[in-house]
Amino acid sequence: MHLAAPLKDSPGGEQSLCARCKASPGTVAGRNDILCSTCFLAYVRSKSIKRMDPFRVRNVSSTTSAPPLLLLPFSFGVSSVSLLHILSGQLASQRERVGRTGYELLVVWVDNSNVTGETEDGKHKREVFAELAKGFGGADSGLRFEVVGIEKVYEYKQRNTSSNSEGRDISLVTAALEEADVNDSSPSIDPTTSATSPNAATLRALLSSLPSLTSQHDILSILLSRLLIAIGLQNRCAAIIYSHSTTRLAEKALAETAKGRAFTVPWITNDGPIPVENHIYHLSDSSTNPPPTSLSILYPLRDVLRKELITYTTLAPGSPSLTTFLVPQLSALSAQDLLSSPLPSVNPKTTTIDALMAQYFATLEDAYPSIVANVVKTVGKIPVPKVEGSGERVWCSVCGFPREEWNEEDGDGEILEGLMMCGGCRRSMEGVGKEVLRSWPL
Secondary structure (H helix, E strand, O other), rough: OOOOOOOOOOOOOOOOOOOOOOOEEEEEOOOOOOOOHHHHHHHHHHHHHHOHHOOOHHHHOOOOOOEEEEEEEEEOHHHHHHHHHHHHHHHHHHHHHOOOOOOOOEEEEEEHHHHHHHOOHHHHHHHHHHHHHHHOOOOOOEEEEEEEHHHHHHOEEEEEOOOOHOOOOOOOOOOOOOOOOOOOOOOOOOOOOOOOOOHHHHHHHHHHHHOOOOHHHHEEEEEEHHHHHHHHHHHHOEEEEEEOOOOHHHHHHHHHHHHOOHHHHHHHHOEEOOOOHOOOOEEEOOOOOOOOOOOOEEEEOOOOOOHHHHHHHHHHHOOOHHHOOOOOOOOOOOOOHHHHHOOOOOOOOOOOOHHHHHHHHHHHHHHHHHHHHHHHHHHHHOOOOOOOOOHOOOOOOOOOOEEOOOHHOOOOEEOOOOOOOOOOHHOOOOOOHHHHHHOOOO
């Protein structure tokens, strides 16, 4: 029986009652019980809302105070669509009950198309995002929607605060990279694709020079994360609300460990503040209104499996259906189809570490959901290093995280063109030319 999948009628036409309400027929197989669709939706919402407790209405100091702004990255997957729907409903409920909300949402989609090339999915995403803003946004919704190009990461100039930088400002390099060595065998980034800005061309040259598809995906993910942190700091957000499910967090924990960045796992998989000392940027108004010096990360869906979110998107009421906001489009498939669809075969030459972890946990959560949950619970027990006093630490110039000390056996601490790198980032940047290294945007 597939986890969280709608159940088919038994041969005798009988159905068990919902284990929660004891009134409606059980139509959805949860982790331990058979639930009706109403109780299943309530179960997913309650798991998420519980983790939003710091942003309840009663925590806003007064009726005249502006509620804190939270950044919600959007990716068009079942997790981000589900979380947007849940949080939008919570804001509406707060407004209906007390006339105000405990927070506001800035929903940001980072568009890669100027760097990776235009695709049909990219065009469809722009249309869908406009529909999202129209359907969920509005003057009184507490939500606003923005599209940001990944190349915007070059517009944030890092302020050097780490002791290992030796006084060098690792910042935006405006010089063109026409003379940079480009790896023509790069499997996904075409350096000849037309760009809409010099920054996009510079970033494309950087990515196309990386030695493998895994390296490209890794560095692009790092730049995406650091761009979101910069956007959060620029907009004075109280927290970034990631839509990662239990399954996604398990994938990240193992993938980052395999890449050589196990020291970052406590920060990227747990709720709480992250070190931003090496992410503080010169903003346009920084002299009169300095950016915040701390930023929290929350994972409201950390107790919900991806399979459960697939079912949530198919059962959630409303018109149009939540599945219409998924890209690639999945509205024509039933939940049973989504849950039982075969995984694609793995080609090691064109498969990244992240993709391998995603395929592994997709099969594992179906048959052994408790194992996936235990991975996240175990990672959650690892102490998160304190942010205070992080100036004493050494910082990786690429991923932006600090370490108590460099581990030379892991390749930490190597300085290339002014970049101090941890072992994982050094491996991803292996073989990159000097001109490209000088273009590192942060």
